[in-house]
Amino acid sequence: MKKKLTAFIVLYLVFSVPVAIQAEEKNTWEDEIIYFIMIDRFNNGDASNDFEVDINDPAAYHGGDFQGIIDKLDYIKEMGFTAIWLTPIVKNEPKGYHGYWTEDFYEVEEHFGTLEEFKTLVEKAHEKDIKIILDLVVNHTGYQHPWLNDSEKQDWFHEEQSIISWDNQKNVEDGRLAGLPDLAQENPETRKYLLDMAKWWIEETDIDGYRLDTVKHVPKDFWEEFSQEVKSVKEDFFLIGEVWHSDPTYVADYAKTGIDSFVDYPFFNEATRIFSKPDQQIGKFMDGIWKRNVSLYENPYILGNFIDNHDNKRFTRLVIEKDQEPVSRLRQALTYMYTAPGIPIIYYGTEIAMDGGNDPDNRRMMEFEDHELTTYISKLADIRNKHSALTSGDVELVYDQNGMTVFKRSSEGEQLLVAINNTTEEQTITLSHEVLEEGHELQALLGEESVTGQSDGYTFTIPSEKSEIYQIKSGNEQTIALPWMIAGATVILVAGVIFILLRKKR
Structure with missing residues (x-):
């Protein structure tokens, strides 16, 4: 019995120890590749919530929902994506298909499904080792939010004023972006509500991160408290902020608030210019971006690199406007995004070279088709995932x-x-x-x-x-690896011999 036990232990060590060592390796956020989905425009998986849907109206709901994303998790996984960023899921007022016109911060938009269906989406994504990042808006509400008619909540909003000067920070923070009612985060009641709400979604659904909308329109002291509060719920919770500004120093200053990362608009501005037509010099841009980010950020490897999003013309349209062929230009831009420092963020549809002008034309319904770019993205992801030099190397x-x-x-x-x-x-x-x-x-x-x-x-x-x-x-490398290969083979051989001998003695 002892001999059998010894043989079992040897075999266990041979085969399980490498697995245990591998299991201990914990991915950090620079290892992720993010797929960005506008829920309503991705995939219609449940026709029962298709009320007020009009696919011919670019400003109406088109039918995308949680079930539609669940149905396409394998599609997303096969392209090598390890995280999904979703537009806001909270209940929105009519025509708020995009999620940024909040009507209720604690309710799920019924066009997308139920809270339980969203939890199922998170659970099934986690089963496939895919993280979920939820878009969160704390700067404003929808145009017709019930609080606007609540006499006890008038001081929850700033006075009605437009943003006249984008160089005046107070005006940027207190003014109404696109006329949307601007929340007063300096009001203790408003602040507590927003902080409690942000923590509730984490506790309730087990999401992995927030993409923070309109960061520069909210005071920095709010973000400092926000960062501390959400990470008290989930220590490794990821915060990636949107600071839509061309000055990298202005963007980086928000990192002092505890926000981990940012969608890198300075990167976007230069990358779309350089890759949208041939013969543009890459090296000077690349070298400058890297040296700048190293000097500005504690961890520049987790900045979000993108060439497409829901607020700008699609990269394909920029290429077409310059009389170029989109696929070859996209291939070059994607290669750079997957091999340069930073987290690649791919907007749904980029993998099929989807066209689109300004909002809302850049938010067309997704079309699923076999495309050479889908295969190319999968290959880039595979290379990136296998080589740490591409995620955290010099x-x-x-x-x-x-x-x-x-x-x-x-x-x-x-x-x-x-x-x-x-x-x-x-x-x-x-x-x-x-x-x-x-x-x-x-x-x-x-x-x-x-x-x-x-x-x-x-x-x-x-x-x-x-x-x-x-x-x-x-x-x-081969010389160094050879002894380890011989040693490993020897251990396996010895274990095999012991196992055979023991079987013969039965």
Whole structure:
């Protein structure tokens, strides 16, 4: 019996210890890839809540709901997404299909489903290791909120005034954005209500984060208390804020409030300009963005990089307006987003090169189809998930000429080269041994052609408007790995022999 027990223990250690070690590894938010869904415009999974739906009216409900998202979780998972950001789910006033015209902060919008159905969505997403980030609005209510007619809540709002000067911070915080009634967070009752509400949704539904709407329109001292309160409920709760501003210093100043991350509008402004047409220089932009973010943020790896969202023309439309072909331009932009520091955020429909002008045209109903970009996104996600250098590694620009850019991502134990040909011509370049020392092989991860170093360096060719990601392999890596492989094989062999001998002695 002892011998059998010993054999069992040996086998258990051989096969379970590596699994246990792997299980202990805990993903941090820089490892995530976020899929952004406007609930009403994604997928109609439950026709029973389709009242007041008019798919021909861009300002009306189109039928998307929680069940529709549940039905497409595998679709989202297969593209490599690890988190979903949803537009607000609270009850909205008529025509509030987008979720930003709140009628009741504690009720679920009936067009989307019930609270129980939302909990089911969160539960099923978690079963697939997908986190849920909920959009939250605390700056304003809808135009017809019941509090406006409540005599006891008149001081819950700021006086009616427009935002006249965007350089006047008090006016930005107290004025009505698009005419929406502006909440007075300095009122203790209003503040307590909003804080209690934010904590309630976490406790009730087990969501993983908030995307905070209109951050710059709310005082910083509110966000300081907000950050502390929500994280008292769930310590690893993620806060990603929207500070819609082109000045990176202005955006970064809100990080002092305890908000973890931001959708990076300065990144968006430059990335859409550079990638919407060929022959634009990437390297200077990339190098500048990285050095800037390192100086401004404690953790620049968790900033949200995006080229599409629900408030701006779709990237495809920007490309079409410049007489370019959208798929090739999207492919380049996506390659950069998945290999540059930061969390990639993909707006639903970008994976099929969905077109759309200004709001609400950029919020069309999703069409599910086989598309080359869907496959490409899946491949990029797979590469990113397998290589920590792409999520938390250092960045070094090694080549940047005439629209052709090569940069290196390095972390402990691995190095990758990202080569982006942002031109309409094939580009052949040679990286000298001063840039990359001898004795390496560049293993292609997107394609199949690897590169071996020659006497003058490493020469590779990238077709027009294409990219490649190379893993830098060293001969030493194989030498170092071999003893571990032999040791592992030996342990398995010995365990197998013991098991066989014991069976013979029965």
